[in-house]
Amino acid sequence: MDPALTTLHRLLEEHADEIIDDGTAWVRAESHADLSSRPYAETRGLVAQCLHFYRAHIFAGDTGPREAFIEVVTSNRSNLKFSVSTLLRGFLSFREAMTRLLARLELPAEQALAIVRRIDVVSFEASFRTADIYVAKLNRVLDATREELIRKDKLAALGGLVAGVAHEINTPLGVAVTAASLVADRLHEVEAAFTAGTLRRQDLQQGLIHAQEAARMTLGNLRRAAGMVGNFKQIAVDQTSEARREVALGPYVREVVASLGPMYRRTPHRVLVQVLQDVELTTFVGAISQVCTNLVHNALMHAFPGERPGQITLTVDRQGDGGALLICRDDGAGMDAQVLRRIYEPFFTTQRGRGGSGLGMHIVHNLVTDLLGGSIAVESSPGQGTAVTIQLPNLSAEVDLAAQAPERP
Ligand SMILES: Nc1ncnc2c1ncn2[C@@H]1O[C@H](COP(=O)(O)OP(=O)(O)OP(=O)(O)O)[C@@H](O)[C@H]1O
Numbered sequence: 001m002d003p004a005l006t007t008l009h010r011l012l013e014e015h016a017d018e019i020i021d022d023g024t025a026w027v028r029a030e031s032h033a034d035l036s037s038r039p040y041a042e043t044r045g046l047v048a049q050c051l052h053f054y055r056a057h058i059f060a061g062d063t064g065p066r067e068a069f070i071e072v073v074t075s076n077r078s079n080l081k082f083s084v085s086t087l088l089r090g091f092l093s094f095r096e097a098m099t100r101l102l103a104r105l106e107l108p109a110e111q112a113l114a115i116v117r118r119i120d121v122v123s124f125e126a127s128f129r130t131a132d133i134y135v136a137k138l139n140r141v142l143d144a145t146r147e148e149l150i151r152k153d154k155l156a157a158l159g160g161l162v163a164g165v166a167h168e169i170n171t172p173l174g175v176a177v178t179a180a181s182l183v184a185d186r187l188h189e190v191e192a193a194f195t196a197g198t199l200r201r202q203d204l205q206q207g208l209i210h211a212q213e214a215a216r217m218t219l220g221n222l223r224r225a226a227g228m229v230g231n232f233k234q235i236a237v238d239q240t241s242e243a244r245r246e247v248a249l250g251p252y253v254r255e256v257v258a259s260l261g262p263m264y265r266r267t268p269h270r271v272l273v274q275v276l277q278d279v280e281l282t283t284f285v286g287a288i289s290q291v292c293t294n295l296v297h298n299a300l301m302h303a304f305p306g307e308r309p310g311q312i313t314l315t316v317d318r319q320g321d322g323g324a325l326l327i328c329r330d331d332g333a334g335m336d337a338q339v340l341r342r343i344y345e346p347f348f349t350t351q352r353g354r355g356g357s358g359l360g361m362h363i364v365h366n367l368v369t370d371l372l373g374g375s376i377a378v379e380s381s382p383g384q385g386t387a388v389t390i391q392l393p394n395l396s397a398e399v400d401l402a403a404q405a406p407e408r409p
């Protein structure tokens with residue numbers, strides 16, 4: 001062994017208590033009030049542990065005791081910062097105590113220097129290691145906090161949606177109730193006249209016409225409300241309960257479009273599927289079907305207000321690292337910037353009162369960015385049609401969080 005190390009070894013054996021006491025005194029003198037007010041034995045225990053791991057590290061090259069020590073100290077969840085500064089002071093205290101000892105013993109300068117160097121190297125290593133672990137642990141805490149915030153944000157958004165739905169549904173339900181009571185009133189009048197024997201054919205006819213009108217109004221408004229509830233259910237549905245599976249995207253989109261036949265077959269418009277390169281990817285297929293349905297529905301509802309036959313094309317292509325590109329394009333009326341800007345906003349619709357609830361694109365956006373982990377962009381301008389471009393990642397490489405989640409009661 002190098003003579004400086006042999007000396008250091010001897011000093012640590014013979015002067016352990018002295019070094020520990022000196023180190024402890026240094027920590028208590030140099031530290032913050034909250035540290036120096038801790039019990040003496042506690043601080044001394046810390047310095048003693050430092051000495052223990054220095055010994056293992058310097059002479060046996062064993063970093064195990066150091067790792068264990070850092071782990072214990074940085075695991076103080078209630079006050080990570082405090083623990084780390086304590087630990088760093090522990091390292092310094094040892095160096096300080098050793099320098100004092102070397103000065104007292106009047107060792108040859110060259111040897112003393114070699115010893116201090118060696119201690120410095122180990123101290124720096126330990127400090128960097130502590131900093132690394134500290135940062136890693138802080139990051140974990142931050143990640144957890146961020147997830148928590150996102151969860152809260154989603155809950156708040158859902159709360160807003162519930163309030164919005166309640167507000168939106170209130171109108172058609174209110175109208176339906178008024179109309180239904182109108183029906184009841186008319187029928188009551190007819191019945192009263194009949195019982196009294198004063199019912200004229202003309203009154204009967206008039207009464208029935210009124211009742212029919214009111215009934216039609218009731219029905220229309222109830223349908224609107226039911227449609228909204230249906231849309232809302234799509235948002236509220238727990239999408240993580242759907243299993244992901246591998247799918248050939250091209251054929252799947254063809255299947256979905258075929259199933260939408262009843263929606264467009266009796267219109268002059270055409271819906272085409274174009275598969276440039278097929279992609280096999282693992283994803284939530286139900287969500288993809290939902291997205292295609294909403295996009296085709298939108299094009300049929302909004303893009304072709306006139307008589308002119310329109311064309312809707314769904315294009316599937318490969319993209320990047322096993323991902324897919326899905327584009328829904330129509331050659332219809334397009335939208336102006338004001339509509340485009342608000343397209344994902346829940347309850348934003350230009351068809352209020354004509355069957356639009358304004359949830360379609362909000363649902364599409366949520367599904368694509370949240371569940372499917374992809375991105376979405378809409379390009380459109382008046383008279384230039386609309387193109388919705390969706391990028392979908394392959395989810396096979398990711399950990400199946402749904403499978404890992406604890407069972408729900
Ligand atoms: N392909 C399109 N062409 C022209 N305008 C569109 C197109 N897609 C959407 N829009 C416009 O964006 C608005 C919002 O669309 P969104 O799907 O969110 O609601 P909606 O279709 O009106 O109602 P819902 O989908 O709930 O029945 C529509 O009202 C329409 O003005």
Ligand SMILES: [Mg+2]
Binds near residue numbers: 294297298359
């Ligand atoms: Mg829509």
